[in-house]
Amino acid sequence: MRAAYVTEPGPPDAIRYGELPLPATGPTDVLVRVRAVAVDPVDALVRSGAYRTPIPAPFVIGRDLVGEVAATGPGAVGFTPGQAVWCNSLGHGGRQGSFAEYATVAADRLYPAPPDVDPEELVAAAHPAATAWLALFRHGRLRAGQTVYVGGAAGNVGSAAVALANAAGARVVATARPDDFDRVRAWGAADVYDYHGTDLPERLRTAAPDGYHVHLDTSGHGQPAVAVPLLAHGGRMVLMAGLHDIVGLPVGALYTRDARIVGFAISNATTADLATAATAVPHLLRTTTWRPRVTDRLPLSEAAHAHRLLADASVRGRIVLRP
Ligand SMILES: NC(=O)c1ccc[n+]([C@@H]2O[C@H](COP(=O)([O-])OP(=O)(O)OC[C@H]3O[C@@H](n4cnc5c(N)ncnc54)[C@H](OP(=O)(O)O)[C@@H]3O)[C@@H](O)[C@H]2O)c1
Structure with missing residues (x-):
């Protein structure tokens, strides 16, 4: 699969875009076909090493995703292939990130994406x-x-x-x-x-x-x-x-x-707290006029460019990337 990754923490130029093996899916994991990701300030903190957290090597960057279930482990109850889903807690604490065509997500970190909420607004709102x-x-x-x-x-x-x-x-x-x-x-x-x-x-x-x-x-x-x-x-x-x-x-x-x-x-939130917050995010998009400010939509291959833009304080809003 194609992915944006670093081999060790570094500046935006350290981000590579290329082939990595499909991630393994454990018994309580879900393999997600990623449709869009958002670039968060925290992604830059993890990528640069400024925020210290265990990361695998090579490390797929990124925290949030929206996508569809591609496959499920036998213990990942409640998810079925093709189902629209989202996540906002990858890419830290030893977990691979979301900036790839596929990502493995533990079932307790994955949430159904409501059909009446725009997926790119959802991913931009997630963090x-x-x-x-x-x-x-x-x-x-x-x-x-x-x-x-x-x-x-x-x-x-x-x-x-x-x-x-x-x-x-x-x-x-x-x-x-x-x-x-x-x-x-x-x-x-x-x-x-x-x-x-x-x-x-x-x-x-x-x-x-x-x-x-x-x-x-x-x-x-x-x-x-x-x-x-x-x-x-x-x-x-x-x-x-x-x-x-x-x-x-x-x-x-x-x-x-x-x-x-x-x-x-x-980054320290429990899966229970994250799940409670996750019910509030689509609810906010459904019931109020608030929308995340999406400033750019780019292909995932532009991940390094997106991180350079993020370093520019004049960017106001979220950049959404599509694999
Ligand atoms: N602890 C956590 O779990 C957590 C999670 C997410 C984010 N964060 C951190 O939270 C911060 C905000 O993230 P964000 O994505 O919301 O950033 P953001 O969109 O850039 O928002 C920052 C806001 O601060 C305003 N601002 C700039 N200078 C100011 C000043 N001197 N006085 C008062 N306000 C000023 C900006 O105003 P203008 O709009 O006028 O430029 C902007 O609206 C970042 O540092 C991020 O790393 C922490």
């Missing part, structure tokens, strides 16, 4: 929307009636977080660039502020005088010195971006609020 769901509800414990701050609200994860939180009955206060205000409001933010504003902390305080129950910065520019004093009593600051940041912490403002800082990486 950011599942991340947003886990951040808000699993780690942030957000509930209806609470107030949540979403930073980077026009981004892949941030925009999904706005839509998910709004759909769950929370009040969303967000930051974005002014060009995106209308879009962020349309996804459900009650208030949107320019993240460049020098008076941003004061505006955020005024927008939620009783504090934020959940603070979710998806931009990697969140500052605990600003965020913690804005938390409600018992509030949760969820950290999920800013891989190399070292930031100051206002200790008193944290403990006198009974507040928490919770870090999480979707």
Whole structure:
């Protein structure tokens, strides 16, 4: 089969496109004929070695896929050949990735793809929307009636977080660039502020005088010195971006609020948590106006080019590749 792979971690130029043997399918695995994959920031972190995780050699890059069941192991119950499926947890933790004509997926990491959801929108949503769901509800414990701050609200994860939180009955206060205000409001933010504003902390305080129950910065520019004093009593600051940041912490403002800082990486999510988040992703696409921003659709043979584009900060949205 044709696949995009690296022989060891390295830059985008280390990505090769060529023939690899079909992956073996164990008793509880499903062999998937891949139809589309999405290029995630985390793919670059794994490919470069910046995010340390066990990987086989050669290593097929990529985390997400949509496709059809090609074959099943005898213990992979619930899947039948030809069935439309998706996955968002390949390519780390010792598992081969998705950027190939075929991928082997453990049955508990594979989900049926609903016929009424566009497969390329589903694959583009798979990583950011599942991340947003886990951040808000699993780690942030957000509930209806609470107030949540979403930073980077026009981004892949941030925009999904706005839509998910709004759909769950929370009040969303967000930051974005002014060009995106209308879009962020349309996804459900009650208030949107320019993240460049020098008076941003004061505006955020005024927008939620009783504090934020959940603070979710998806931009990697969140500052605990600003965020913690804005938390409600018992509030949760969820950290999920800013891989190399070292930031100051206002200790008193944290403990006198009974507040928490919770870090999480979707790479560590259990299959049970991933499966719960996976029910939320197609539901979000079916029931809200939110859609992932797909900026490019390219052949899989362009995987190295796609990773070069990803390194360019001006790319806003997801690149979808087709084998
Ligand atoms: N922990 C996890 O499990 C996990 C999972 C997925 C992603 N991530 C990480 O989460 C981050 C976001 O991913 P993504 O795909 O959503 O990226 P993205 O689409 O590029 O979104 C980032 C957003 O941050 C905004 N931003 C840029 N500079 C800012 C600043 N100074 N202040 C406030 N906002 C600013 C951007 O605004 P503009 O739109 O105006 O440029 C953009 O909307 C990445 O670092 C990624 O590695 C972590």
